[in-house]
Amino acid sequence: MDFLMVVHSKAVPTVISVLLWLLISCSLNYGLQGDIDCLKSIKDSLEDPSGYLNATWNFNNNTEGFICRFTGIECWHPDENKVLAIQLSDMGLKGKFPPGIKNCSSLTNLDLSNNELFGPIPVEISKILPYATSLNLSSNNFSGQIPENVANVTYMNALNLDHNRLTGQIPPELGLLPRLKNLTVADNLLTGPIPNFQISIPADSFANNPGLCGKPLDPCQSTETRAHRGMIAVAAAGGVTVATMAVVIIIIIILAIRRSGYRSALVQPYNVRKEEEG
Template sequence: MSTEMGSQIKRDIFIHVFLYSLLRSLMVGNGVESDISCLISIKDSLEDPFNYLSSWNFDNRTEGFICSFVGVLCWHPDENKVLGISLENMGLKGEFPLGIRNCSSLTALSLSNNHLTGPIPSDISTLIPYATSLDLSYNKFNGSIPPTLANCTYLNSLRLDHNKLSGHIPQELGQLPLIKSASFANNHLSGSVPLFFQDISSVDYANNGELCGGPLPPCSLDSSHDFPQSFKRGLATGYAFSVTSVIVIYMSYCAPWEQSHHQRNKHRKKAKELGTIFWSIAGRKTRTQAPAEHELQPLQLQEKVVKEISVVTERMKSTMRFNEVRDATDCFSIDKAIGMGKIGIMYEGRLPNGWNLAIKRLFDSKQYKREFLLEIRILGKYRHRNIVPLLGFCVEGKERILVYQFMSNGRLSKWLHPLEGEVTLKWPQRIKVAIGVARGLSWIHHICNLHVVHLNISSECILLDKNFEPRLSNFGKAKFVNPNIEDGANTMFYVSDGKKDVYDFGSLLFELITGKTLKELSCSFSTATNLAGNPSNFVNAIDESLMGEGLENDVYTLIKVACKCVRPFADERPTMLEVYDTMKDIWGEGH
């Protein structure tokens, strides 16, 4: 039996490597040109009365030139590989752009608030097979909703509201495994609504002809008599398209047909995460949003600082070669992507010696020079048990890459907001995280000679190692408390104290206790006045997994610590050293 299993594994590995090599060669040969032709066909097929797409100039084909286009977000600005397209509220006219099929890496598409007409393509799942978000709302699309949408198995969000769609909502859509939100309101739809895994509100079906079932009034016998037959047809259709979908996804992610359940879930969660984070950063390329400005003082100082940072970063000598990190991530394969932030994509990498790495490849080396310099300046100099170790960096051409020690348990946010079926943190682990973060913040505030203030503390930037020891990461917004110490580039990013970090730490404690930040908790109360002044306000919001375990006193004590941290006036808040000492006295250093 073991011999047969071993042979099967070897066959799987062989198929895996063969198809992976084939796909890589195809992507290298055609990927960039196909994405360019994708955008050309979109521009040519749409009427643009207000010239919002005038920035789409294809004459000067330098590296990454399409990444500066309005509404286009790339995987990396030097690769011409489109990650998302957001053409909202531009007055565009025409039909759904079929040339979008050539954007082979597309994960998010929004064409909302335009004047697009015609049907949604019946083969839409082959046009955008890896989409995690599709928004066609507020247009004039007509005809029926294609059942093939059910083969876009990575969809998290689907918006088809405020159109002229008619007919039934395909029952197959209810089987989308990752769907979190869907809206069909203000159309001409009728019949029974699908049974979604996630609750879809009646508001999302409002102002249609004769929809029924689910959150709506039940279907009458007359209106639902055809449901069993349509459901059977849906199963047959869904099965046929699912076979096709499996083959496409298999080729894309280079995984064996007989994947383990763990591997399938890993790909699904990765697609969900990348799609979700896309919308948080897509605004960088929209026509209405101004470029982000650093929190500096006078304009003259800003210009001086930018020049000085540019000089420093250009003179840096890499500690790792580009080809080393490229090979460690299989040429920055999508399959190796483990997260995406506002300044770059994080990849999991592995060196030939067996070391696991977390490799951050910056989107734009010009725009994020300050963040790059601060990460090296702080993480490259200091080592602490609660700060993520920076192992090296790479400066080569336009590439700016940071290499960290890999944290096997990922972001804290993943554990505080688990998907269905995933485990959550137990109370001892939560206390360990709270004490560790307090220890790390008090150390950077009061002990290390630069006296660093993080200014970006949240569950997203707290990483957990294999022992659930928390590590502070993402120091790109950091500043320094001591104005007498220069940071090497005379940048003078100073603040008077670290009370902003204390407030953010208090909000993090609330998230550890309730699953919600202080801002989210405040929104759930009818009045938020003096909310942080009374710990009893939060009793009903405590995470259910912490109740009934005899932990009430510990939980209530931690709430009181959090309330002190989020007092409205900064001078009323304790220092991080005082917070850490308090927690250490209550729970002990080695908790």
């Protein structure tokens, strides 16, 4: 009986250890499969006219770390299908922002710059790239507003959105990013005041946005200044209107006087003739 109890006491921890190992293995395999699905989605959603992706992105290989040998892909470990960075710059890729990137759950660096991507930046960008430290979408044709949700990507060190067609204001929330070191939004169609950032950002980072104002660019016109100028403009317009009406009235009076004088000239000879006849 004691022997059975000893065997049982040793067997239970062993069984628990095995079950725990199986649970961790399944979770790990699922995570790795998610990264494979992530890259499949990117390849399927983007046009690749130059064939950069087709040349090496072969999903028929099932060896450990096979996706880590894809062009533009860096893994946490070369023998583990866990994507650390996606760098697909200057490949002539076409399409919208690939939503499947969210399946690369440990991604920290995304560079899609110098391509022909278009459409809006996803509103829920923080859910797609929760651990991103660097995001480079420059030199594309992205349009719409910069999502304020970017401010929830709290690990962000570098955000590069220049040379696109982004509109609206820079979300004030971006000024609260605690780790932000570099930001550039030059050559867009942005308007409004530049947020207060915790770091010093050069004027070049905001250049060629005709509607942007505030430090480090020219100061924004205050509401009072705009209102004062508006009142001056209204007053000036009103003054012109009053002057015009005064001129019209004077002309009418002059014409009336002239007509009155003309009638007097006609009536006077008639009266003189009457007196002579009498």
